[in-house]
Amino acid sequence: xxxxxxLEAAREEFAEYGFSGARVxxxxxxxxxxxxxxxxxxxxxxxxxxxxxxxxxxxxxxxIKSIVTPELKARTFLEKMPEIYIRYFSRNREIVKIxxxxxxxxxxxxxxxxxxxxENEERKTPHLIKKLxxxxxxxxxxVETDQFNLLMNIISLSVFSFMGKQIAxxxxxxxxxxxxxxxxxxxxxxxNLLKRGMLK
Amino acid sequence: xxxxxxLEAAREEFAEYGFSGARVxxxxxxxxxxxxxxxxxxxxxxxxxxxxxxxxxxxxxxxIKSIVTPELKARTFLEKMPEIYIRYFSRNREIVKIxxxxxxxxxxxxxxxxxxxxENEERKTPHLIKKLxxxxxxxxxxVETDQFNLLMNIISLSVFSFMGKQIAxxxxxxxxxxxxxxxxxxxxxxxNLLKRGMLK
Amino acid sequence: xxxxxxLEAAREEFAEYGFSGARVxxxxxxxxxxxxxxxxxxxxxxxxxxxxxxxxxxxxxxxIKSIVTPELKARTFLEKMPEIYIRYFSRNREIVKIxxxxxxxxxxxxxxxxxxxxENEERKTPHLIKKLxxxxxxxxxxVETDQFNLLMNIISLSVFSFMGKQIAxxxxxxxxxxxxxxxxxxxxxxxNLLKRGMLK
Amino acid sequence: xxxxxxLEAAREEFAEYGFSGARVxxxxxxxxxxxxxxxxxxxxxxxxxxxxxxxxxxxxxxxIKSIVTPELKARTFLEKMPEIYIRYFSRNREIVKIxxxxxxxxxxxxxxxxxxxxENEERKTPHLIKKLxxxxxxxxxxVETDQFNLLMNIISLSVFSFMGKQIAxxxxxxxxxxxxxxxxxxxxxxxNLLKRGMLK
DNA sequence: TATGAATGAGAGTTCATTCAT
DNA sequence: TATGAATGAACTCTCATTCAT
Numbered sequence: 001x002x003x004x005x006x007l008e009a010a011r012e013e014f015a016e017y018g019f020s021g022a023r024v025x026x027x028x029x030x031x032x033x034x035x036x037x038x039x040x041x042x043x044x045x046x047x048x049x050x051x052x053x054x055x056x057x058x059x060x061x062x063x064i065k066s067i068v069t070p071e072l073k074a075r076t077f078l079e080k081m082p083e084i085y086i087r088y089f090s091r092n093r094e095i096v097k098i099x100x101x102x103x104x105x106x107x108x109x110x111x112x113x114x115x116x117x118x119e120n121e122e123r124k125t126p127h128l129i130k131k132l133x134x135x136x137x138x139x140x141x142x143v144e145t146d147q148f149n150l151l152m153n154i155i156s157l158s159v160f161s162f163m164g165k166q167i168a169x170x171x172x173x174x175x176x177x178x179x180x181x182x183x184x185x186x187x188x189x190x191x192n193l194l195k196r197g198m199l200k
Numbered sequence: 201x202x203x204x205x206x207l208e209a210a211r212e213e214f215a216e217y218g219f220s221g222a223r224v225x226x227x228x229x230x231x232x233x234x235x236x237x238x239x240x241x242x243x244x245x246x247x248x249x250x251x252x253x254x255x256x257x258x259x260x261x262x263x264i265k266s267i268v269t270p271e272l273k274a275r276t277f278l279e280k281m282p283e284i285y286i287r288y289f290s291r292n293r294e295i296v297k298i299x300x301x302x303x304x305x306x307x308x309x310x311x312x313x314x315x316x317x318x319e320n321e322e323r324k325t326p327h328l329i330k331k332l333x334x335x336x337x338x339x340x341x342x343v344e345t346d347q348f349n350l351l352m353n354i355i356s357l358s359v360f361s362f363m364g365k366q367i368a369x370x371x372x373x374x375x376x377x378x379x380x381x382x383x384x385x386x387x388x389x390x391x392n393l394l395k396r397g398m399l400k
Numbered sequence: 401x402x403x404x405x406x407l408e409a410a411r412e413e414f415a416e417y418g419f420s421g422a423r424v425x426x427x428x429x430x431x432x433x434x435x436x437x438x439x440x441x442x443x444x445x446x447x448x449x450x451x452x453x454x455x456x457x458x459x460x461x462x463x464i465k466s467i468v469t470p471e472l473k474a475r476t477f478l479e480k481m482p483e484i485y486i487r488y489f490s491r492n493r494e495i496v497k498i499x500x501x502x503x504x505x506x507x508x509x510x511x512x513x514x515x516x517x518x519e520n521e522e523r524k525t526p527h528l529i530k531k532l533x534x535x536x537x538x539x540x541x542x543v544e545t546d547q548f549n550l551l552m553n554i555i556s557l558s559v560f561s562f563m564g565k566q567i568a569x570x571x572x573x574x575x576x577x578x579x580x581x582x583x584x585x586x587x588x589x590x591x592n593l594l595k596r597g598m599l600k
Numbered sequence: 601x602x603x604x605x606x607l608e609a610a611r612e613e614f615a616e617y618g619f620s621g622a623r624v625x626x627x628x629x630x631x632x633x634x635x636x637x638x639x640x641x642x643x644x645x646x647x648x649x650x651x652x653x654x655x656x657x658x659x660x661x662x663x664i665k666s667i668v669t670p671e672l673k674a675r676t677f678l679e680k681m682p683e684i685y686i687r688y689f690s691r692n693r694e695i696v697k698i699x700x701x702x703x704x705x706x707x708x709x710x711x712x713x714x715x716x717x718x719e720n721e722e723r724k725t726p727h728l729i730k731k732l733x734x735x736x737x738x739x740x741x742x743v744e745t746d747q748f749n750l751l752m753n754i755i756s757l758s759v760f761s762f763m764g765k766q767i768a769x770x771x772x773x774x775x776x777x778x779x780x781x782x783x784x785x786x787x788x789x790x791x792n793l794l795k796r797g798m799l800k
Numbered sequence: 801t802a803t804g805a806a807t808g809a810g811a812g813t814t815c816a817t818t819c820a821t
Numbered sequence: 822t823a824t825g826a827a828t829g830a831a832c833t834c835t836c837a838t839t840c841a842t
Contacts, residue, residue: 002805002806009287014842016306017220018218018219018220018221019218019220019221020217020218020219020220020221020325021219021220021221021347023831023832023833024832024833024834025831025832025833031307033806034805034806034807034808034837035807035808035833036806036807036808036834036835037805037806037807038834039834040804040805040833041804041805043834043835044834045832045833045834048354053245061835064232075370076277078321096304097304100300100301100303100363101218101300101301101304102305103300103363103364103367104218104296104297104300104301104363106216108209108366110366110367111366111367111369114367114370114371115232115370115373117371118370118371129371129372130372130373143392143396144389144392144393146385147372147374148368148369148372148374148376149385149386149388149389149390151368151371151372152360152364152365152368152386153357153362153389153390153393155360155367155368156356156357156360156361156364157353157356157357157360157365159360159364160352160355160357160359160360160363160364160365161352161356162208163300163303163351163359163360163363164303164355164356164359165352166303166308166310166311166362167303167310167311167314167355167359168348168352169311169348169357170311170314170315171314171316171318171329171351172329172330172347172348173315173318173327173330174347174348185346185349186349186352189344189346189349189350189352189353190353191391192343192344192397193344193353193394193397193398194298194393194397195397196343196396196397196398197392197393197394197395197396197397198393198396198397199396202822202823223814223816224816225813225814225815225816233823234821234822234823234824234825235816235825236817236818236823236825237822237823237824238826239816239817239818240823242823244816244817245815245816245817255837267807330810381802402693402801402802403842404660416702416706417700418618418620418621418704419619419620419621420617420618420619420620420621421618421619422619422672422832423620423835423837424836424837425836425837426675433802434801434802434804435803435804435837435838436802436803436804436838436839436840437801437803437837439837439838440801440802444837444838445836445837445838453601468774470634479719479780493767496704497704498698500701500704500753500763501700501701501704501765502617503700503763503766503767504696504697504700504701504763508766510766510767511767511769514767514770514771515770517771518770518771524817527773529771529772530772530773531608534697537734543719543792543796544789544792544793546785546789547772547774548768548769548774548776548790549785549786549789549790551642551768551771552760552761552764552765552768552786552789553757553771553789553790553793555757555760555764555767555768556757556760556761556764557756557757557760559760559763559764560752560755560756560757560759560760560763560764561756563700563704563759563760563763564703564752564755564756564759564760565752566703566708566711567703567710567711567714567755567759568748568751568752568755569711569748570711570714570715570718571714571718571729571751572730572747572748572751573715573718573727573730574748575747575809580714585746585749586749586752589746589749589750589752589753590749590753592743592744592796592797593744593753593793593794593797594793594797595790595797596743596796596797597793597794597795597796597798598793598796598797602826602827623810623811623812624811624812624813625810625811625812633827634826634827634828634829635812635813635828635829636813636814636815636827636828636829637826637827637828639812639814640825640826640827641826644818645812645813695820721803746804765821
């Protein structure tokens with residue numbers, strides 16, 4: 001209960017200020033608990049941060065796994081992945097920020113978590129994804145012949161939708177509103193680009 | 201000269217630790233100057249950070265402007281933009297990190313700088329890009345009919361190449377080396393996707 | 401039983417870290433009881449410390465009293481005291497440490513306890529020792545004519561055997577093993593010195 | 601200057617409260633400096649403590665070396681050592697407390713310092729003392745035939761004069777005043793005992 | 801008796817910034 | 822320009838103690 005409240009408050013704080021900028025006092029205040037409790041449960045600021053990160057990674061991972069089945073077709077993958085990513089992040093803006101910043105770090109704790117998560121899985125999602133991509137490439141379902149670049153294209157277009165927005169706004173001198181229509185449109189644009197650009 | 205050394209040291213430091221994590225002492229040490237001199241020249245850590253950011257933004261902007269001419273064709277744009285971005289960032293890894301983190305902030309100082317830069321340029325370049333995009337859409341050179349999404353697709357694929365790498369590696373369980381061949385391949389993959397996916 | 405376990409754990413902890421350095425959590429952990437129980441039984445860290453100290457003082461005192469009889473001769477006293485002290489401390493290393501540190505404090509709680517203990521014993525033992533020493537001096541059994549210095553010499557040689565060891569080792573550049581032979585030799589050395597140096 | 605003031609204040613504080621009980625704030629207050637200065641000069645409480653200890657050890661060592669010459673006779677050694685120790689400690693009561701407590705610790709930093717000090721010395725005092733003691737034993741100048749016990753006897757009687765006092769007072773039910781006469785008497789008692797008990 | 805959660809007052813340490821020279 | 826010393830506010834973390842059950 002307290003633990004849950006702390007995690008939530010921490011997520012907010014880390015999202016807003018990053019790890020170094022986050023203040024333990026502020027987290028405690030937001031969570032309406034005594035500061036010492038935070039250390040009672042999480043033992044250090046860093047450990048709290050890792051807990052937040054882990055929780056976020058797990059949630060994201062479970063979303064992705066929900067569509068990855070052995071029979072998955074390339075077309076479906078290119079259609080669903082952007083949708084899942086974009087919908088998920090649009091509902092969890094704090095997580096985008098935390099993960100986004102984390103990706104800038106040399107010793108990336110997020111990568112570690114993902115790797116760990118995937119290894120613990122019996123369904124071996126990563127291997128499954130890998131196998132699927134291999135099949136699509138060999139089948140000739142897809143034009144891009146490099147695993148890594150194929151995946152990067154998908155992830156980039158999906159995740160960066162939340163990071164590049166401000167640049168695009170600045171360049172175009174406009175301001176876009178993030179409502180449902182906006183995300184629907186964005187999802188369509190991305191999946192169209194992916195399908196048209198990569199399906200044979 | 202001292203000023204230049206400080207800026208360079210600061211760029212390194214901010215890239216590695218972010219604004220809050222960066223230490224003024226460490227910057228002074230790296231720059232081999234007395235800490236007080238740093239304040240003599242830049243008056244505050246925040247101001248130093250803004251100087252670094254501004255410099256970075258200017259460099260990036262000048263790269264982009266170099267290809268934007270009134271006669272520019274969509275095909276060329278989709279071919280050259282990824283190349284410029286990816287080459288530039290591959291040679292300025294510190295700037296990717298600084299800008300990347302900055303994009304996560306609510307009150308984005310980078311956006312401010314870009315807008316400012318563009319306005320100081322007598323509004324030429326942005327309006328030019330805007331006009332070009334409009335023309336391509338109306339010409340039917342391009343299938344994507346939304347300015348914003350069109351630009352987002354380009355930026356995402358280019359910039360995120362440096363952020364998403366670790367995720368892709370983790371998912372595929374591989375480790376890619378960032379040599380010239382890697383970036384050549386990445387540039388080709390991105391521009392092919394963009395051309396195939398967006399040109400009519 | 402829990403109380404006994406706590407006392408034992410506390411003795412260990414106080415011996416290793418001193419009063420201020422000792423941690424209530426660690427004591428509870430060592431004693432395998434809940435921390436709150438410790439306060440239930442002893443009400444405060446200080447009180448627990450005093451209990452440990454008192455127990456230690458009592459044990460030590462009972463050893464000493466065992467040889468002090470009205471007919472005691474100086475020679476026997478000088479022979480037996482070092483033996484009792486040294487044997488006792490060699491078997492109760494924690495107590496040496498606790499008492500040793502306590503002796504450094506301005507408001508020495510140990511002194512208080514001894515005084516109290518002696519007074520509770522109907523003033524028998526202290527007066528007896530005092531009377532015995534007086535007699536030995538007047539008899540001419542002993543050359544040292546000052547009560548205080550006589551007693552100090554005995555105590556110093558006995559107790560400090562456990563404190564000075566490391567200095568002597570450092571000065572001589574050697575490392576001595578604390579086995580039975582070591583203590584036998586030490587006892588002999590001390591009592592020989594005392595007898596040869598103080599008996600007439 | 602500030603550094604000197606801090607060391608002095610620290611010496612007082614550590615003497616009164618021990619390492620764990622000492623408070624950095626109190627030291628800063630006593631030294632009339634900003635708390636941060638303490639860390640500016642000494643970087644941590646522990647390091648400050650070690651500095652205090654080192655200074656104390658050096659002072660003490662220089663006293664001892666002042667009498668140790670190659671021609672030194674056993675009689676002179678037994679006469680002078682107690683005098684030097686006791687006079688020195690009587691004038692540096694804080695150091696007695698600090699060293700006394702330190703000797704109770706398992707990983708004794710003081711021993712380390714002494715060893716280091718002796719090794720850095722070209723005159724090789726330790727070896728000199730060792731050689732002297734060997735000679736006295738072989739000469740037959742001294743009855744005690746064990747180096748270690750010989751040294752222990754001297755150190756015990758000298759150093760413990762400041763630690764055992766309260767026990768002796770408690771046992772005898774008296775209170776002695778620590779004036780010049782007291783120390784003169786103590787020195788005489790100790791050196792008499794040593795000479796009578798150990799010289800042939 | 802026993803426990804896990806909670807608390808408040810501090811502990812040592814850090815850090816951007818300023819001052820005196 | 823340049824420096825070493827100084828500052829104050831804040832920061833993370835700890836610890837004896839108490840509470841609710």
